[in-house]
Amino acid sequence: MERDQTATPPEAERDSAANPAREPAFNLPAGLTFILLFLIAIHVLRTYVLPPAIDQEIIxxxxxxxxxxxHPLAEQGLAWLWSPVTYSFLHGSWEHLIFNIFWMVAFGAPVVRRIGMGRLAVFWCLSAAAAVALHTAFHWGEMIVVVGASGVVSGFMGAAARFVFSPSGRISRQFAHLNRRLDVGEALANRSVVVFAGIWFLTNFLIGLGMFTPGGAGSVAWEAHIGGFLFGFLLFSLFDPRD
Structure with a gap:
């Protein structure tokens, strides 16, 4: 995001180990593929087709x-109503979009396989809103333009932390969505989850200090990343059809 700027079934695990070719390196759910193509199409349209004046109106x-x-909501248009979701379909640059696509492929795919497209639509909207809600708490009233799907990607990461790790701590891309969902207490007691979340939070705090970002902390809405992750991690059970 930028400022404008049940464990795996034993038989499946054995089959995967014995036949690694059956787990393709690039195997995305059709729904997630559609979302990625949609994000790319929007950015192509904004970058190469629309005149700058129209693009500024879109922003x-x-x-x-x-x-x-x-400001009083009655004295402005309705952008306050939909922008907590629609910002997640816009990106500040190709680098920004590609970065989000990479992590969405890694963590969005198992979440989509697990909850399906209907629940995903609700998860996307609410995680996007939760991300900018925390961002707004730190930047109330500021004229900061926030775009990008990073808050939703962070929500995917938080949700995935509840089920993708096998007892050995490894992740099987093809079968991770079949794992038993850990409750919050179990997740916080799981070494793999704690290490993953710890590294994730440390990275974002360092981003907040201006590290790991070419444009400095002001170019990354890192608070929104945390809001999205906490939403996915704490509330994923509301979207998960599996016990």
Whole structure:
């Protein structure tokens, strides 16, 4: 995101180990493939087709602005209503979009396989809103333009942490969605989950200090990343059809 800027079934595990060729390196759910193509199409349209003036209108009406909520809602348009979701379909650059696609492929795929497209649509909207809600708490009333799917990607990461790790701590890309979901207490007691979450939070705190980001902390809405992750981690059971 940028500022404008049940364990795996034993037989399946054995089959995967004995026949590694059956687990392709690139095997995405059709629904996730559609989402990625949609994000790419939007960025192509904004970058190469629409004139700059129209693109600025799109940013103003569909990107997220904390400043909107410091003014009476009745005195402005309805962008305050949909922008907590629509900002997640816009990106600041190709690098920004490709970075989000990479992590969405890694962590979005098992989540989509597990919950299906209907629940995914709700998860996407609510995780996007939760991400910018925390961001707004730190930047109330500021004229900061927030775009990107990083908050949702962080939500995928938080959700995936509840089920993708096998007892050995490894991740099987093809069968991770079949694992038993850990409750929050079990997840916090799982070494693999704790290490994964610890590295993730440390990285984002360092981003907040201006590290790991060419543009400095001001170019990354790192608070929104944390909001999305906490949403996915704490509330994933509401979307998970498996016990």
């Amino acid at each position: 103003f009406n569909f990107a997220f602005l904390p400043a909107r909520y410091d």
